[in-house]
Structures are given as structure tokens and as C-alpha cells.
Amino acid sequence: xxxxxxxxxxxxxxxxxxxxVKDAIHDISFSIEKGEIVGIIGHTGSGKSxxxxxxxxxxxxxxxxVLLNGKNIWDDPxxxxxxxxxxxxxxxxxxxxxxEETVFADIAFGPKNMGLTGxxxxxxxxxxxxxxGIKREYFDKSPFDLSGGEKRRVAIAGVMAMxxxxxxxxxxxxGLDPKGRHEVSAMVKNYREKFGATVIIVSHNMEDMxxxxxxxxxxxxxxxxxxxTAYNVFSKGDMLxxxxxxxxxxxxxxxxxxxxxxxxxxxxxxxxxxxxYLCALSAGGKNA
Amino acid sequence: xxxxxxxxxxxxxxxxVHRLDPRTKILVLILDIVxxxxxxxxxxxxxxxxxxxxxxxxxxxxxxxFLRNIKTILPIIIFTSIINLFYGNSGTVLLTVWxxxxxxxxxxxxxxxxxxxxxxxxxxxxxxxxxxxNDITDAIESLLSFMRIFRLQxxxxxxxxxxxxALRFIPTLVEETEKIMNAQKARGADLENGRxxxxxxxxxxxLIPLLISSVRRAYELAEAMECRCxxxxxxxxxxxxxxxxxxxxxxxxxxxxFCGGIIAINTLI
Ligand SMILES: Nc1ncnc2c1ncn2[C@@H]1O[C@H](COP(=O)(O)OP(=O)(O)O)[C@@H](O)[C@H]1O
Ligand SMILES: [Mg+2]
Numbered sequence: 001x002x003x004x005x006x007x008x009x010x011x012x013x014x015x016x017x018x019x020x021v022k023d024a025i026h027d028i029s030f031s032i033e034k035g036e037i038v039g040i041i042g043h044t045g046s047g048k049s050x051x052x053x054x055x056x057x058x059x060x061x062x063x064x065x066v067l068l069n070g071k072n073i074w075d076d077p078x079x080x081x082x083x084x085x086x087x088x089x090x091x092x093x094x095x096x097x098x099x100e101e102t103v104f105a106d107i108a109f110g111p112k113n114m115g116l117t118g119x120x121x122x123x124x125x126x127x128x129x130x131x132x133g134i135k136r137e138y139f140d141k142s143p144f145d146l147s148g149g150e151k152r153r154v155a156i157a158g159v160m161a162m163x164x165x166x167x168x169x170x171x172x173x174x175g176l177d178p179k180g181r182h183e184v185s186a187m188v189k190n191y192r193e194k195f196g197a198t199v200i201i202v203s204h205n206m207e208d209m210x211x212x213x214x215x216x217x218x219x220x221x222x223x224x225x226x227x228x229t230a231y232n233v234f235s236k237g238d239m240l241x242x243x244x245x246x247x248x249x250x251x252x253x254x255x256x257x258x259x260x261x262x263x264x265x266x267x268x269x270x271x272x273x274x275x276x277y278l279c280a281l282s283a284g285g286k287n288a
Numbered sequence: 289x290x291x292x293x294x295x296x297x298x299x300x301x302x303x304x305v306h307r308l309d310p311r312t313k314i315l316v317l318i319l320d321i322v323x324x325x326x327x328x329x330x331x332x333x334x335x336x337x338x339x340x341x342x343x344x345x346x347x348x349x350x351x352x353x354f355l356r357n358i359k360t361i362l363p364i365i366i367f368t369s370i371i372n373l374f375y376g377n378s379g380t381v382l383l384t385v386w387x388x389x390x391x392x393x394x395x396x397x398x399x400x401x402x403x404x405x406x407x408x409x410x411x412x413x414x415x416x417x418x419x420x421x422n423d424i425t426d427a428i429e430s431l432l433s434f435m436r437i438f439r440l441q442x443x444x445x446x447x448x449x450x451x452x453x454a455l456r457f458i459p460t461l462v463e464e465t466e467k468i469m470n471a472q473k474a475r476g477a478d479l480e481n482g483r484x485x486x487x488x489x490x491x492x493x494x495l496i497p498l499l500i501s502s503v504r505r506a507y508e509l510a511e512a513m514e515c516r517c518x519x520x521x522x523x524x525x526x527x528x529x530x531x532x533x534x535x536x537x538x539x540x541x542x543x544x545x546f547c548g549g550i551i552a553i554n555t556l557i
Contacts, residue, residue: 058470081476089474097471099496109493113476144500158475 002070003031004198005055005087005166010064012050024050025222027064032166032198032215039209039230040202042219043244048202049092051219052168055200056087068166085114088164092171094155095148103146103154104139110162128161131194132187149180153187160191167191168200173208181205185212206248210234210269218245234269250274299417303348304535306418310427312536316543317415323547324407330400332553333407339546340407349417357413358406369402421455430530445521453509461502468497 010028025047032038040048053059054066057073057080065072073083088110091097100106104125111124129136134157138146143154156172169188173181185208192199203209209216209230216233218226220243226233233240237247237255246252248269258264264281268274305313320336327333344354358365376394383390415424429448435441469479472493479490 053470056474058473081478084474084476091467091471091474094471096501097468097475097493097497099493109477110475113478162476 002034004034004069006031006067006070007051007054008065008067010051010054010061010066012054012059012062014050023062023222025054025219028219028224029064030217030224030227032200034198035196036214037192037199037201037212038215038217039213040200040217040219041204041206041209041245046219046243047222048219049170050222052089052170052200052202055166055168056089057083058089081113085110085162086164087166087168088159088162090156090159090167090169090172092174094159094172095151098143098151098155098158101142102140103134103143106143106154107134107158107161110158114162124163125161128157128163131190132157132160133183133190149176149183152176152180153183156184156187160187163195164197166198166200168202170202171204172201173203173205181208206234206246207250207271210248211272218243220244230269231267235267297416298420299349299353301348301418303346303418304539305343305347305414307535308418308539309530309532309536310419310423311431311530312532312539313415313419314424314427314431316539317411319543319547320411321408323550324404324411326554327404327550328554329557330396330403331557332550333400333403335546335549335553336407337403339543340410343414344410347414347418349414353417354410354413357409361405361409365402365405368405369398372401373398422452425449425452425455426526426528426530442521445524449521457505460505461498464501465494465498468494 008029011023011026013023028051040051042048050059054061057066060074065074067073068083068086073080098106100109107125107128108121111121116124126136128134129139132153134153138150138154143151146154152172156169160167167188172188173184176184188199188201189212191197201209201212213230216226216228216230217224218233218240225243226236226239234247234251237251240246247255250271251266251269254264254266254268254274258266265277268277320339324336327336344351373390373394374388376389376391376397379392379394379396381389381391382395419427425448428451429444432444432448433441435444473479477490477493479487479494482490
């Protein structure tokens, strides 16, 4: 199988006046297949943001390499800008990077840097906004007049407008209300379905990770401690809590019930599966 | 690039210089700088040079920290020296290019001007490396407390508070700038290439978000301070009070002796 992103023995240290020199990330290797949704979880300071900034060439590896479609992204440092168009990175709190006078102009900033002009540019922005549900009436508004959730969506659309093959989002739903969280999740899903993109999401929300991600990368202290399917990762609840993470709430509930009644399964991680399981169980109970 | 801004950064250590009262350090710095500019020639510059090196050594701040400061300002030093190279009007003529002549006195003058700037930078960096920004502003507030006679003590306090806050937010601002720069680079912004006009234009996507977040942060901070009943300097007491010790007297005495040395050499040579 062709992996779209491959990371080999990646290490990075921030230079600075720090007396103790410690790698922010250390000897990380993994590969991601085309079209997958991969989640990255880890405690604050575990190196998640550092890792993803290597994938689009914002940080240059101290050692190790990053391959995009089998090619080292630093083979030709002059082309690093092209890598950034292919691997779109949405930073944490992206709404703070908005600067243009109108929503349209801000979303067009990325495509414009790619060299798009005139009708092509307009079509690009319109098509992205249609995909992710930003209405035309917003185009002429100032991004600073929008609500927090709307700003966040405009900022994310600004990266999607470059139509990256790989879309990386750093804690995209942090600090949003339930409605905003839902809208952001939906726009990521829509983008992926429409363009068949590979998606990498950093998040602290275990529920979302369980329902969204095919695979999970677990970081702790700058090291990769697990890279497996969401099912296998969440099955190791003890290991997760050791490094300051946890399983989804619904699994916690099932575990509590399990303490009273050993027949209850605890390997269910999404709300949807849990509801199905519990309904089936109670239906079975009635029949018996 | 942005990390080179080390001015105003405190270096933790436990030297005599660190323990001096910040007011002493400021007053002595002013004295030393005044006398640095009273030197008449490269010969009298030897005194402040020795003095500065001694201060650097007892401050226990690593030499590479000072070198970094000099590196930042190196273009200005070189520029000043080169300009002064042509101002020598006596001594042996070494070289004549077109209208310009370089004489031995010109070379001495260039070295003198250059070294004077270097010493100035070194002395000021000792203050910022060995004194926390908060101590510096406390000292300024205390030194200006005589303004009470003009009923200006509240203005002095506010000025000091503004300085404290400004200094406190420099690292935050640097961090924020880096974040925004990265975010715009991820959208393909080109900050390194292009002609001057293009580069200036490329700053807009960085400066506007930075300005907006600074204003937002200022409002938030003002609100947080008001919630804790801050209302200017009136009736405020300090947790940490500044106190002179014998070491301060000695420091002042030794530095005055050095300044006397400068005067002596100025008159003798
Ligand atoms: N710009 C920076 N300069 C110096 N150290 C940094 C910088 N950014 C992050 N670090 C350090 O690198 C480590 C990993 O940080 P980060 O990748 O931001 O973690 P996470 O995103 O998982 O919270 C932390 O110890 C952090 O203090
Ligand atoms: Mg982070």
C-alpha cells in the first residue's frame, strides 16, 4: 500500500537558553495511508504540535526524515512552499490569524499565494465555502464581526481553500461550544468526503477521537508510545491513564456498571455503539 | 531570528552584582556611562575597559550572553568605526583613496569610537542580565519618588506600572509573533523572498493579528487588575521593599574611584 506520509526516526530539539537540553520529540516513526483519519493524542507538552509542524515543513528535523508520497520533503528546500500547499496545517486557535477586511479575502489568501487569480480564485473560494457550509452572505462581512465559532470556521476554510491532500488540524474544537464543535467536525468530514483527503487531528476530546479516527498516535514525553487502531488504543485504558489520558466517558460508564455486573462489555468506545449494545441487551433481557 | 532579542532578559545567578540594590545599579550605570563619554582618547578608555571587564567577571553571567548582544548591534559598531576612520586629521598618512585619507589618528579614532559603543552595550547588559525587569521598574519608581514635591507621585507610579507590564509582555509578544508567522507561512505566505515593497506588504498578515490580539489582551488585563481593586499608586504598599546595604556603598565607591581614574588620565595625557 502506498503511504502518503511517512515519518522516520524523527527527533527535534528547540534551541534556546534552556539549561536542560531535552528533545521536544524523540525518534518518532510511523506511516499514514492515503484517505485515513489519524488522531494524535497526548498530554500537554507531549510534542503533538511540534510533530505536526514537521509534516508541512515549518520545522526542519534535527534528525530523521519526513516523506510525502515517498519523497523527502526537504530534498529541495526551495520547494518547501509547495509542500505547505499539499499539506495544509490549521494551527490551534486559527481565528487569531484572520487579518483581511472581508471573509472572502481572508479565505482567498492561501489560494492567492498559490498563484490563483481572477475567476479561478473566486471559484475556488466559492466551492470550498459551499462544501463546508459558509454562506455567500458572509463573504463581504468583516471576519472580526463574526462569532467565535464562525471565525474558527472561516479560518479553517482558509486552509482548506488550498485543497491540501493532507489536512492537519491542531485541536480544532478546543474552546468551542457544542454547536461550534459539531459544525467544525462536520466541515472536516465534508472536506474529506469531497476531496478524498487524508486527515490528521490533534485533540483532547476522546469521544470525538473514538468516533472519527481510524488510527491513533499516542505521544508521551516526546515519544511515540502507541500507534494503533482506535479500538486497540482505547482497550489499553490503564496505560492511557498512566500517561495522563483517559478513555471516552461512555467506556468509563460501562466500566462502572461492569463493577456491579461482570457480564457488561467494556470495550465499547462510542456513544452510538454503546446505545446499540445496551438496547440489544435490554431487548434480550426482556425476551428471556 | 526573533530569539536573538535578549535585551531585558534576566540571567539567574547569585553574584554580588545580582544582590546589589537595583537603585545602586542604575545610578552606577548612569555614572559609568557619563564618564565613558568623558574619556578624551583611546588611552583614557583603558580605565572603563578594565572596569567593565571586572564587572562582567564578577557578575557570573556567561561571556556568550554578552557576545550575543554585541552581535545584534555589530552593524552599528562597524558603521560608526568606518565613518570615523576618515576623521583623523593628524598622524602619518597611510592611504589616500580619491578625496579620503586614512591616517594613524583616524585608525585610533575608529577603534576608540567602536570600543566605546561596545563598552556601552556591555555595561547596560550587565544591568539587564543581573536585575529582573520588575526590580528595575521598582528602582526607577523609587528613584523618582522625589517627584512627590511636584505632586506627581501617582504619575510616576503609573509610568513604572506601564513599564512593568510592557516588559512582562515582551516574551508573550515574541511567542505570539512566531505563532502567527507560522500560521501564515502554513497558508503559503512568503516572508523571506521578494523585493522590499513585497516584503513590507508581507508583514500585513502578521502585524494586523498581532495588533488585534495585543489590544484584546490589554483590555483583559485591565479588567483583571480592576477586579483586584487596582486603582493606581495611592495607598499601595510593597511586599518586597528595596534596601541599601554596605555592598552598595562599596560598589558606588569603587566605581567613583574608576571615574576618578578617567579624569586623571584625561588631564595627564
Ligand atoms: N517555540 C518553542 N520554543 C521552545 N520550546 C518549545 C517551543 N514550543 C514547544 N516547546 C517545548 O516542546 C515540548 C513540546 O511542546 P508541544 O509540541 O507544543 O506540545 P503539545 O502540543 O503536545 O502540547 C514542550 O516541552 C514545550 O515546552
Ligand atoms: Mg499543542
